[in-house]
Amino acid sequence: MSNGYPIMIKELTKIIIDNKITPFDKAAGTVIKPESKNLFITKDAKLVHQRTIRAVSEKFVLPSTDDLWHAFPLTDDPKEILRRQEFFHLSLSKDVNNNSFLKSLKKPKSWWKPKYGVVVATEDEKTYLNLTKADCPAQLLLTDNDLMSLESYDLVQVVDCDNFSSSLERLPQSVFLSSSDDAYLERYLELLSSWSANIDVINSSGIINERILNIVSKLSPALQLLKSDVVKKISLNDVDSALERINEGISMRLELMNLSGASVFSMLSQGKIPKEVLDIIESEISNSGIPTHLLKVSIPVRLDDSEFERFVKSQDSDEFTSIAEKVKLHSELLRAIPSLLSQLSQELLLFDFFSGIKQMIRNNDHHPSISEKIHFNNLENLFLEKPQPINFYLDNASRCSILTGANSGGKTTLIEHLIQAISIMNLGLPMRGGFQAPLFSEIYYFAKNKGSMTKGAFETLLTQMSDIKTSNNKTLILADEIEAVTEPGVASRLICATAEFFIKKGCFMIVATHLGQEIKDHLPPFSRIDGIEAKGLSADNELIVDHNPVIGRLARSTPELIIEKMARGNNNDYLRFLGEKIKS
Numbered sequence: 001m002s003n004g005y006p007i008m009i010k011e012l013t014k015i016i017i018d019n020k021i022t023p024f025d026k027a028a029g030t031v032i033k034p035e036s037k038n039l040f041i042t043k044d045a046k047l048v049h050q051r052t053i054r055a056v057s058e059k060f061v062l063p064s065t066d067d068l069w070h071a072f073p074l075t076d077d078p079k080e081i082l083r084r085q086e087f088f089h090l091s092l093s094k095d096v097n098n099n100s101f102l103k104s105l106k107k108p109k110s111w112w113k114p115k116y117g118v119v120v121a122t123e124d125e126k127t128y129l130n131l132t133k134a135d136c137p138a139q140l141l142l143t144d145n146d147l148m149s150l151e152s153y154d155l156v157q158v159v160d161c162d163n164f165s166s167s168l169e170r171l172p173q174s175v176f177l178s179s180s181d182d183a184y185l186e187r188y189l190e191l192l193s194s195w196s197a198n199i200d201v202i203n204s205s206g207i208i209n210e211r212i213l214n215i216v217s218k219l220s221p222a223l224q225l226l227k228s229d230v231v232k233k234i235s236l237n238d239v240d241s242a243l244e245r246i247n248e249g250i251s252m253r254l255e256l257m258n259l260s261g262a263s264v265f266s267m268l269s270q271g272k273i274p275k276e277v278l279d280i281i282e283s284e285i286s287n288s289g290i291p292t293h294l295l296k297v298s299i300p301v302r303l304d305d306s307e308f309e310r311f312v313k314s315q316d317s318d319e320f321t322s323i324a325e326k327v328k329l330h331s332e333l334l335r336a337i338p339s340l341l342s343q344l345s346q347e348l349l350l351f352d353f354f355s356g357i358k359q360m361i362r363n364n365d366h367h368p369s370i371s372e373k374i375h376f377n378n379l380e381n382l383f384l385e386k387p388q389p390i391n392f393y394l395d396n397a398s399r400c401s402i403l404t405g406a407n408s409g410g411k412t413t414l415i416e417h418l419i420q421a422i423s424i425m426n427l428g429l430p431m432r433g434g435f436q437a438p439l440f441s442e443i444y445y446f447a448k449n450k451g452s453m454t455k456g457a458f459e460t461l462l463t464q465m466s467d468i469k470t471s472n473n474k475t476l477i478l479a480d481e482i483e484a485v486t487e488p489g490v491a492s493r494l495i496c497a498t499a500e501f502f503i504k505k506g507c508f509m510i511v512a513t514h515l516g517q518e519i520k521d522h523l524p525p526f527s528r529i530d531g532i533e534a535k536g537l538s539a540d541n542e543l544i545v546d547h548n549p550v551i552g553r554l555a556r557s558t559p560e561l562i563i564e565k566m567a568r569g570n571n572n573d574y575l576r577f578l579g580e581k582i583k584s
Contacts, residue, residue, distance in 0.1 A: 008071070008087045012353070015071045016346050023062045023348045024107040038442075039074040039426070040419070042464070045445035045478075048416045049074075052423040055382045059356035061102040068353050072427050076439040076474070078370050084428020085367045092358050092430075099355035101205035102348065105198045112193030112226050113186075116154035120183045121168065124160040127180055136184040150174075157183055181335065185327050188334040192219065193226055195341055209351055215344045222333050225326055234290065239303055242288040247300040249284040273299070361430055368425040368435040372396065372473070374418070374508060377434030381417045382424070388547045389433055390417065398528045400499045400509040404516035405532030405555040410547035411512035412448060414532070415478045418510065419445060422476075438508075441474040448480040448512075457485040465498060472506035480512045492518035500524035516554040531555025 015021070040046045057066040072084060120138045122128050131138035141147060141164050150156045150171060158168050159177040168174045177183055199216055207213070257276065273281070281297055296302045327334065373396070378389035392414065394401060403411050421435045422443065446464065449457060461482060468477065479498075483491030492515045502509055503526050513519065520529050530549040567579035 005087055005090050008083070009350070011071045012068055012350060013346055015068055016349055017342075019067065019070075021064045021067050021349060023064065023102070023105060023345055023352070026064050026067075039076065039422075039440065040443050040445075041468075042444050042446065044447035045419060045443050048419040048445065049423045052382065052420045055420075056357065056360055056424065056427070056429065059099070059359040060352055061099050061356070062105075062349060062352045065349055065352045065356065068349065069427070074426055076441050078439055081370065081426065081428060081439065085430075086428075088357070088428050088430070089367070091354050092361070094354075096351075096355045096358045097205075097207045097209065098359075099352050101201060101207070102352055104201045105348075108194035108198065110190045110194040111196075112190055114189075117152065118155040118157065118184065118186065119150065119153045120157045120159060120177075120180075121150055121164075122158070122160045122180075123163055127160045131180060131183060134183075135187050135190075138183075159183055182331060185331055185334045188337040189222065189225055189327070191341065192222055192337050195344070196223060196226055199223065207351075209347070212344065212347045212351060215340055215347065218333070219337070219340055219344075222330060222337060225330065234294075236308070239290060239294065239308065242290045243295070243301060243303065246281075246284045246288050246290075246295075249287075250280055250299065250301070253280045253284075273297070357429070361432075364430040364432045366432070366434050367428075367430045368421065368437065370439055371436035372438060373436060374438070375434070375436040376417075376421070377436075379417070379421060379431060379433035379435050381413065382420055383416070384413075390414065390548055392530075392549050393551075394508050394510075396526075398526060399503050399507070400511070400524070400527035401549070402495070402499070402516065402519055402523065402527060402529045403510055403512045403532070403549060404514070404529060405512075405549075406534045406545065409532040409534060409545045409555070411532055412480050413547065414549065415445065415480055415510055415512060418476075418478065419443065438473060440476045440508075441471045442469060443476045443478070444468055445478040446480065446482060449482070449484045461485050468502070470502065470505040470507055475502075475505070475507040477502055477507050477509045479510075481514065482511070483513055483515050488515060488518065491515060492522070495519055496522045496524055499527050503527060520554050528552050529554050 040049045053066065053069055057069070060066055075081065118137060120131050120136050121141055122131065122138065123141050125140065128138050128140040139146060139150065141161065147164055147167055150168075154173060156168070156171060156174045157177055158165075158174055159180050159182075161168060165176075168176075199219065202212060202216055254277065257280075277299070278297070281299070281301060282292075285292055285295055285297075285301065294304055294308050296304050374392075374394040376390045376392040378391060380387040380389055392401075403414065405411050421431065422437060422440065424431055425435065425437060444464075446461065449461075468475070482498075483495065485491075486494065491513075495511055495513060495515065496519055499509055499511060503524060509527075516529055516531070523529060528551070530551050531553045532545065532547060532549050533555045535544045535546060563575070563579050563582050567575040
C-alpha cells in the first residue's frame with residue numbers, strides 16, 4: 001500500500017478533529033479554512049464547482065460528511081493530483097459496505113444515571129473547579145456544615161482533603177481517592193449511554209469495517225455495565241401480599257387438622273405453638289419467597305418492622321456497592337470512553353465518505369489525465385440523470401471554440417460539464433468516460449446574462465474581461481452568450497476580438513453564442529466554429545437534439561423547427577401559412 005494512503009487518512013481525520021465535525025449535524029461555529037488556491041476565479045465558475053461537490057456528495061447519509069472535501073483543496077500541482085488519484089484508487093478498490101444503516105443513527109442523548117447518590121468532596125478550590133468542569137458532582141469543604149451535608153449521600157469520594165480527613169474517615173460511605181482522575185467514573189457511563197442505541201444499530205447493520213468493529217468491541221464490557229441485571233427488591237407491598245397468602249394457607253391447612261387436647265391446652269396456657277402447627281407455618285413462609293427473619297412466627301404471621309427496615313437499607317447498600325465495585329474494576333476502560341467514542345465518530349464519517357463516493361462513481365473507471373489539450377472521450381455529465389456521452393476537444397491548433405446551437409441544445413451544459421470535469425479531476429476521482437486537460441491556474445466563467453441589454457451590463461462585462469490574469473497555457477475562459485449585453489453587430493466583433501486577444505495570450509476558450517453566422521467569416525487564427533444541432537421533431541413534437549458538438553461546423557438555425565412544432569400543435573391559419581413559407 002502506498003505511503004500516501006495513511007497520510008491522506010490522517011489529513012481527513014485532522015479536518016474532522018480540528019473543525020469538531022460530528023456525524024449528527026453541522027456543528028455551529030465550524031470554521032473550515034478557505035481554498036488555498038483560487039482556481040475558479042469568477043462567481044459563476046465557483047458555483048459550478050460547488051454544484052459538482054454537491055453532486056459527488058449525493059450518496060452521503062450524514063449531514064456533515066461533505067465537510068471532508070476540505071481535505072482536498074484546489075491545486076495545480078500535478079504530484080498532488082496523482083497522489084489523490086492513487087488514494088481514491090486504493091480506497092474505493094476495497095470492499096465498502098452500504099452506508100444506508102447510518103440513517104438510523106440518532107443524536108446522542110444520555111439516559112443512564114447511577115441509582116445511588118454520589119458526591120466528590122475536596123478542600124482544594126482548583127480541584128473543585130476541575131471536577132465541576134468535568135461534570136462531576138462535587139462539594140467544596142470549607143466548614144463543618146459542608147461536612148455534615150455529606151451524610152445524605154450513599155457514596156462520598158474524597159480527594160485532596162487534609163483538614164477534614166479524620167472526620168471523613170469516620171463517615172462509613174467515604175472512599176479516599178489518590179487522584180481526581182478516578183473521581184465519579186460514572187460520568188463516562190453516562191456519556192456511553194448516549195451512544196448505546198447507535199452502537200446497537202452498528203452491531204445489527206452487518207458491516208465488516210474492521211476499525212469500527214474494533215472500537216465497538218472495546219466498548220462492549222462498559223456497555224454491559226449499563227445493562228447490569230437489576231436485583232428484584234422486596235418491597236412492603238410484596239411482603240403484605242405474601243403475608244395474606246401465608247395466613248390463608250395456614251388457615252386452610254389447620255381446618256384439615258385434628259389437634260390433640262394436649263396441644264390445644266399447651267397453646268392456650270403457655271402461648272406455645274404446637275410442633276405440627278409450627279411446621280405448617282414454616283412451610284408456608286418458605287413457599288412465599290420472603291426471608292424468614294423478616295416475619296414473626298405467630299398466628300397470624302406478622303411483619304417484623306424493625307427487621308424489615310434494616311433489610312431495605314441492606315438491599316440498597318448491596319446494590320450500590322455492587323455497581324460501584326464494577327465501575328471501579330473497569331476504571332481504565334471507562335476513562336478511555338471519550339477517546340473511543342471520538343474515534344468511532346471519526347470512523348463513521350470516513351465510512352460514510354468512502355461508501356457514498358463509491359456508490360456515486362460506481363462504474364467510473366477512467367482517471368482523468370494531465371495533458372496539453374482538452375479532450376472529452378465519451379464523457380458523461382454527472383449533473384444529468386441520463387447523460388449522453390460527449391466527445392469534444394481543444395488543442396494547440398484550435399485553442400478556441402465558438403460554440404453555436406439552439407436554445408436548450410446543450411451549449412451551457414457543455415461549458416459547465418468542462419468545469420465539472422476539471423473539479424472532479426482536481427479531487428482525484430475517476431470519471432465515466434475519458435478526460436484530459438491541462439492543470440489550469442485560473443478558470444473564468446461568464447454565465448449567460450439574465451438581465452437586459454444595458455450600458456452598465458456591457459461595461460461590467462468589459463471590466464471583468466480586462467481583469468483576467470493570463471498564465472501561458474494555464475488560463476481557461478468560458479463565456480455564455482455574452483452578446484446579450486450589447487447590439488448583435490457590435491457583439492460579433494466583440495467576440496472575435498476577445499477570442500483573438502486571449503488566444504494570443506495562450507488561453508483556452510469556449511464562447512457559446514447565437515451569432516455564428518456573423519462570426520464564421522471573421523474567425524481569428526487558432527479558433528474554430530462548432531455546432532450543437534437540432535435534428536428535427538419527435539412524434540411528441542419535441543426537438544431532437546444531438547448534444548455532441550459537430551466540430552468545425554456552424555449549427556443550423558432552428559426557427560423553422562419551432563415554427564413546424566407550433567404549426568403541428570395548433571389549428572391556426574397564420575402558423576400553417578408561416579410553416580409553408582419557411583419550407584419553400
